[in-house]
Amino acid sequence: MKSIAIIGGGVAGMEAAAKLSRMGFSVTIIEEKDQLGGKLMQWHALFPARRPSAEVLSNLKKQVKLGINTILNARVERIEKNDDGFAIVLNHNRMITAHAILLATGFDIFDASKKEEYGYGIYDNVITSVDLEKAFSSGKVVTAQGKTPKRIGFIHCVGSRDEKAGNPHCSKVCCVTGVKQAIELKEMIPDSEIYMYYMDLRMFGRHFEELYKEAQVKHHIQFIRGRLSEAFENQDNSVLIKIEDTLLGKPLKMNLDLMVLLVGMQPSGGIAGILRDLEVEKDADGFVKQTDNQLAPSKTNTPGVFAIGTVTGPKTIEETISEARAVTLEIADYLHNKVASRILMNENYSL
Amino acid sequence: MIIEGKKRLWQEYQKEIADDNYFFVRSCIRQSFFPGAEVMFLNIMRDQLGKDVYENPGHTTCTGIGYHTDVVPLETTMTVVARQFALMTEAGYKNYAVSCITSFGLYSEILETWKHYPEIEARVRENLKKATGREFRIPENVAHASDIMYKYRFEIAEKAKYKLINQDTGEPLKVVEHIGCHYAKMFPHKGVGGAEYPYVLVGLTEALGGEIVDYPERRHCCGFGFRQYIVKMNRGYSLSCAKTKFESMKPYKPDLILTNCPGCPYFLDRWQYVIGEMEGITYGANGYGIPVFTYEELAALCLGYDPWEIGLQTHQVSCEPLLRKIGVSFDLNRKYLGINGKEIGRPAKPSILMVE
Numbered sequence: 064m065k066s067i068a069i070i071g072g073g074v075a076g077m078e079a080a081a082k083l084s085r086m087g088f089s090v091t092i093i094e095e096k097d098q099l100g101g102k103l104m105q106w107h108a109l110f111p112a113r114r115p116s117a118e119v120l121s122n123l124k125k126q127v128k129l130g131i132n133t134i135l136n137a138r139v140e141r142i143e144k145n146d147d148g149f150a151i152v153l154n155h156n157r158m159i160t161a162h163a164i165l166l167a168t169g170f171d172i173f174d175a176s177k178k179e180e181y182g183y184g185i186y187d188n189v190i191t192s193v194d195l196e197k198a199f200s201s202g203k204v205v206t207a208q209g210k211t212p213k214r215i216g217f218i219h220c221v222g223s224r225d226e227k228a229g230n231p232h233c234s235k236v237c238c239v240t241g242v243k244q245a246i247e248l249k250e251m252i253p254d255s256e257i258y259m260y261y262m263d264l265r266m267f268g269r270h271f272e273e274l275y276k277e278a279q280v281k282h283h284i285q286f287i288r289g290r291l292s293e294a295f296e297n298q299d300n301s302v303l304i305k306i307e308d309t310l311l312g313k314p315l316k317m318n319l320d321l322m323v324l325l326v327g328m329q330p331s332g333g334i335a336g337i338l339r340d341l342e343v344e345k346d347a348d349g350f351v352k353q354t355d356n357q358l359a360p361s362k363t364n365t366p367g368v369f370a371i372g373t374v375t376g377p378k379t380i381e382e383t384i385s386e387a388r389a390v391t392l393e394i395a396d397y398l399h400n401k402v403a404s405r406i407l408m409n410e411n412y413s414l
Numbered sequence: 415m416i417i418e419g420k421k422r423l424w425q426e427y428q429k430e431i432a433d434d435n436y437f438f439v440r441s442c443i444r445q446s447f448f449p450g451a452e453v454m455f456l457n458i459m460r461d462q463l464g465k466d467v468y469e470n471p472g473h474t475t476c477t478g479i480g481y482h483t484d485v486v487p488l489e490t491t492m493t494v495v496a497r498q499f500a501l502m503t504e505a506g507y508k509n510y511a512v513s514c515i516t517s518f519g520l521y522s523e524i525l526e527t528w529k530h531y532p533e534i535e536a537r538v539r540e541n542l543k544k545a546t547g548r549e550f551r552i553p554e555n556v557a558h559a560s561d562i563m564y565k566y567r568f569e570i571a572e573k574a575k576y577k578l579i580n581q582d583t584g585e586p587l588k589v590v591e592h593i594g595c596h597y598a599k600m601f602p603h604k605g606v607g608g609a610e611y612p613y614v615l616v617g618l619t620e621a622l623g624g625e626i627v628d629y630p631e632r633r634h635c636c637g638f639g640f641r642q643y644i645v646k647m648n649r650g651y652s653l654s655c656a657k658t659k660f661e662s663m664k665p666y667k668p669d670l671i672l673t674n675c676p677g678c679p680y681f682l683d684r685w686q687y688v689i690g691e692m693e694g695i696t697y698g699a700n701g702y703g704i705p706v707f708t709y710e711e712l713a714a715l716c717l718g719y720d721p722w723e724i725g726l727q728t729h730q731v732s733c734e735p736l737l738r739k740i741g742v743s744f745d746l747n748r749k750y751l752g753i754n755g756k757e758i759g760r761p762a763k764p765s766i767l768m769v770e
Contacts, residue, residue, distance in 0.1 A: 185611065
């Protein structure tokens with residue numbers, strides 16, 4: 064039986080594992096954390112319909128239970144290529160072999176403390192969109208002083224479309240995440256004032272534009288086109304922000320009880336060794352390079368190594384699921400053709 | 415405020431500061447604004463810390479203000495700076511100690527430019543050679559004078575006669591610091607603690623027993639942005655910048671404003687008088703202003719130098735309430751006597767700002 068090692072047990076890894084397993088391949092998921100789920104575990108609800116993340120996660124996990132080998136707390140130490148495929152050495156001297164590798168290692172969340180002038184990790188009431196999801200999960204959003212925030216500001220594009228931060232790319236999902244979170248906050252704290260400070264709003268997906276309109280018309284959330292220059296902490300621990308309103312062309316100062324930074328996606332820094340061992344190329348933006356964006360989005364430059372989900376760039380869950388399903392055909396095709404070519408080369412090769 | 419977050423950031427912005435043997439370059443304007451400050455730096459370095467600090471009377475302006483106001487072309491500025499380096503080289507020094515923030519920023523900018531564009535450095539070397547016959551080596555270490563005070567802050571604190579402690583309450587004095595834009599905003603890694611939450615003056619203050627107060631407009635310009643002040647029509651911006659800072663720091667009731675740059679202490683000091691006259695507002699207790707010191711003045715004061723020898727009488731805002739808080743002994747009758755004991759003249763009293 065042909066074997067596939069999937070590195071990463073998030074949305075992409077779980078979905079691909081389930082489908083490949085059903086196709087009759089031997090599948091192993093290598094996950095560095097102590098459970099499957101990836102960053103989906105940190106999320107409370109998903110845009111645009113605010114479906115609970117736990118529901119999606121639970122469905123994905125159910126599929127994985129069916130005969131898939133899952134290795135948790137596993138760190139890839141090194142990978143060696145050989146005639147049969149790959150030997151993957153894990154921590155604690157474990158080793159698995161595979162005929163193909165699927166990279167589903169996901170992304171890193173931009174470390175908001177790198178935008179030093181915004182004060183994340185220094186000012187009490189500056190949080191990220193990830194922190195806010197955790198607060199939603201706990202059922203309570205309060206300031207560091209335990210008070211209900213009355214004026215809340217969302218800062219778009221933190222660590223995205225920001226060359227100074229090293230991330231010139233758009234993270235794609237933050238705009239709609241911000242709109243979703245703003246609506247959730249408004250419903251939770253109806254008398255709050257919510258401001259969104261955006262560079263552009265990229266409502267590209269189905270139902271996203273409607274959500275944006277709902278935020279304005281139904282929830283009276285204010286959208287201000289502008290860039291945050293810097294933030295400060297006031298004596299009462301509220302946050303003073305300085306913004307340029309780029310439509311009015313004027314500077315703006317405002318006090319917020321809570322400032323939410325919509326942090327972007329960036330290439331995973333933890334897979335450098337894996338990419339080096341596999342000789343997989345990265346694109347200029349640091350994400351794994353797709354050999355053909357349109358026709359072979361899941362193929363890397365190394366035969367037998369595939370990549371899906373956010374390891375090749377920012378994506379939604381829907382897009383990730385689609386890629387995970389599509390890659391199964393690519394892998395099956397690769398393994399079939401590889402075997403066929405070996406038969407031609409070596410008559411003694413055994414299936 | 416999460417102090418651990420600041421500490422983590424400070425760790426990322428530590429710089430190498432030479433131990434000894436400094437070639438010292440003065441500021442053009444500090445010597446007339448606060449003439450005692452640089453003298454105190456030299457006294458502390460030589461007499462208190464036993465360091466070798468050399469200065470060549472032939473050194474000139476770096477042209478920084480001219481450069482930033484577009485009066486002096488960059489290539490000319492670079493050649494003037496190259497001449498300063500030549501003086502250092504000829505004197506056998508490798509460590510460059512800079513008194514002025516704008517000069518420090520300019521030296522950093524030029525050295526960084528030369529690193530990336532060696533052909534420009536080569537052209538400047540040629541210009542210098544043609545104009546003066548001199549040659550130069552790049553300094554091995556470039557530090558602002560406050561970096562050096564910071565490096566030796568614990569030695570200074572150990573020798574200090576006074577601590578930044580309120581003698582009446584036993585509480586640390588509240589200090590707000592202002593590092594000056596050209597210290598780290600252009601090159602955050604050239605400044606101790608970086609640009610956003612700089613540590614250079616915080617470290618000195620804490621070593622001397624004081625407590626730093628972070629206030630919302632800490633990063634705001636003091637008002638000596640060159641285009642604000644040097645262009646006469648823009649001086650209202652200069653004043654409004656300083657006022658923005660005072661209004662922001664006032665609720666924290668700071669005992670002292672500690673500064674790093676030639677312009678900042680001047681503007682934060684003098685504009686308190688102007689705001690008093692224009693609007694009847696004062697920012698210190700009992701109608702006084704908030705004293706504004708440079709880092710050398712503060713270190714010298716704590717080390718026990720006479721306040722009038724330090725030159726604190728050249729400040730518009732009276733320093734006496736602060737001296738009493740710290741417990742510094744001083745003779746008010748000697749305030750306006752020069753080094754030779756002669757009267758140096760007395761300023762007219764402001765109509766609003768309380769002075770002694």
